[in-house]
Amino acid sequence: MKRRDFAARVSLGTLGTILGTPIVYGHLMPKDYVPLALQNTDPFKLFNKDKEMVVLNDKPWNMEARAHLLNDAITPNRYMFIRNNGKIPENIDAENWTLTFDGEAVANPKTYSLAELKSKFKHYTYQLTLECGGNGRSEFNPPAKGNQWTVGAVSCANWTGVRLRDVLNDLGISSNAVYIGYHAADTHLSGDPTKEPISRGVPLTKAMQEETLLAFQMNGNDIPLAHGYPLRLVCGGWPASASGKWINKISIRNKVHDGAKMGGSSYRVPCETVAPGTEVDKSNMCIIESMPVKSLITYPKSGALLKLGQRININGHAWAGELEVSRMEYSLDFGSTWNVCELKKPANRLAWQHFNAAISFSKKGYYEIWARATDQNGKSQPMVLPGWNPKGYLNNACHRIAVKVV
Numbered sequence: 001m002k003r004r005d006f007a008a009r010v011s012l013g014t015l016g017t018i019l020g021t022p023i024v025y026g027h028l029m030p031k032d033y034v035p036l037a038l039q040n041t042d043p044f045k046l047f048n049k050d051k052e053m054v055v056l057n058d059k060p061w062n063m064e065a066r067a068h069l070l071n072d073a074i075t076p077n078r079y080m081f082i083r084n085n086g087k088i089p090e091n092i093d094a095e096n097w098t099l100t101f102d103g104e105a106v107a108n109p110k111t112y113s114l115a116e117l118k119s120k121f122k123h124y125t126y127q128l129t130l131e132c133g134g135n136g137r138s139e140f141n142p143p144a145k146g147n148q149w150t151v152g153a154v155s156c157a158n159w160t161g162v163r164l165r166d167v168l169n170d171l172g173i174s175s176n177a178v179y180i181g182y183h184a185a186d187t188h189l190s191g192d193p194t195k196e197p198i199s200r201g202v203p204l205t206k207a208m209q210e211e212t213l214l215a216f217q218m219n220g221n222d223i224p225l226a227h228g229y230p231l232r233l234v235c236g237g238w239p240a241s242a243s244g245k246w247i248n249k250i251s252i253r254n255k256v257h258d259g260a261k262m263g264g265s266s267y268r269v270p271c272e273t274v275a276p277g278t279e280v281d282k283s284n285m286c287i288i289e290s291m292p293v294k295s296l297i298t299y300p301k302s303g304a305l306l307k308l309g310q311r312i313n314i315n316g317h318a319w320a321g322e323l324e325v326s327r328m329e330y331s332l333d334f335g336s337t338w339n340v341c342e343l344k345k346p347a348n349r350l351a352w353q354h355f356n357a358a359i360s361f362s363k364k365g366y367y368e369i370w371a372r373a374t375d376q377n378g379k380s381q382p383m384v385l386p387g388w389n390p391k392g393y394l395n396n397a398c399h400r401i402a403v404k405v406v
């Protein structure tokens with residue numbers, strides 16, 4: 001739509017200027033036609049994504065999965081959501097990629113080449129759940145600005161890399177270190193080279209966990225470009241914004257990292273629950289850390305037609321940030337009664353857990369299947385929207401799908 005408007009507004013001469021050469025038969029071009037050279041590349045081909053993925057924005061690229069696409073135990077690239085804040089770096093030179101450590105809590109800044117990181121430190125592989133803090137934003141009212149994620153901004157891939165803590169120990173950090181902040185090679189949409197699109201981080205305690213990786217592989221291959229090639233910080237169980245892609249620097253801070261999107265209402269929620277629409281003072285906004293308990297039904301697909309008497313196995317995943325999910329239930333009667341699902345243990349800490357349940361329906365008609373996870377502390381997903389917050393984060397309401405029995 002936007003592209004057509006654009007073509008309708010600009011003159012032939014301007015189009016030629018953009019292309020850097022005149023369009024020879026331009027006067028014969030159909031009205032509103034956009035020359036191929038100016039059309040956006042097909043994002044599905046560009047990023048190797050399934051055609052059923054949903055593009056939410058193209059500047060920057062943001063794309064989410066639909067629930068049924070996330071049925072795999074380990075999320076393959078083609079179903080992994082993309083969340084970018086800026087422009088994906090171009091001309092990445094992995095051979096000469098480096099990671100620099102600096103900041104108040106480093107006596108001597110040090111730079112490691114990617115090759116050195118790979119050869120000097122032991123490699124580890126973990127399945128790590130990454131969910132965007134804004135997943136589920138589309139349901140909030142009053143609505144929150146930003147990408148209107150529904151349920152598909154979550155993934156759990158196999159990440160391979162070295163432990164950040166092994167590198168920090170090698171480097172030697174000061175006793176006043178409290179936080180780390182990443183810096184990356186993506187560029188600000190404005191084109192201003194002095195601005196970073198995003199530079200977030202985590203407290204040192206999270207940075208030192210065994211599962212916190214400087215990853216160079218995803219699902220056994222180089223990390224796909226959109227997901228941070230050639231080097232990515234992965235902090236499972238926390239808002240995925242903490243997992244910096246294309247990282248080239250980590251600052252070890254003696255205070256909470258103050259990079260782009262660390263302050264204001266970015267990735268923060270009111271420290272205490274507020275009424276919808278409330279204006280919250282900056283000083284009462286707290287940084288999101290471990291993500292809340294949540295689950296997703298990935299089979300059947302919402303809208304499925306099922307045969308009367310047919311037994312089906314519903315399945316999906318459940319996760320709870322730093323915690324384990326201890327119970328998984330489903331309801332067929334709008335939450336009046338709940339039945340227990342079989343729930344697997346996570347492959348490792350911070351990996352999502354798979355659930356399934358055999359169900360059958362007694363009558364023809366419309367049904368909804370609701371799913372509810374409970375974490376190890378006994379906290380369950382709310383049935384409807386949880387606490388409203390200005391940026392629409394942390395919607396962990398029960399996932400619901402509709403099916404028809406015929």
Ligand SMILES: Nc1nc2c(c(=O)[nH]1)N[C@H]1C(S)=C(S)[C@@H](COP(=O)(O)O)O[C@H]1N2
Pocket residue numbers: 080081082083084085086130131132133155184185186197198226227228239240241242243244245246247
């Ligand atoms: N350098 C960089 N890292 C980034 C981002 C970004 O825009 N630039 N987006 C963050 C956000 S908000 C999310 S939700 C995740 C998305 O990861 P994915 O695109 O691999 O799914 O990356 C995080 N890391």
Ligand SMILES: [Mo]
Pocket residue numbers: 083131132133134240241
């Ligand atoms: Mo995000």
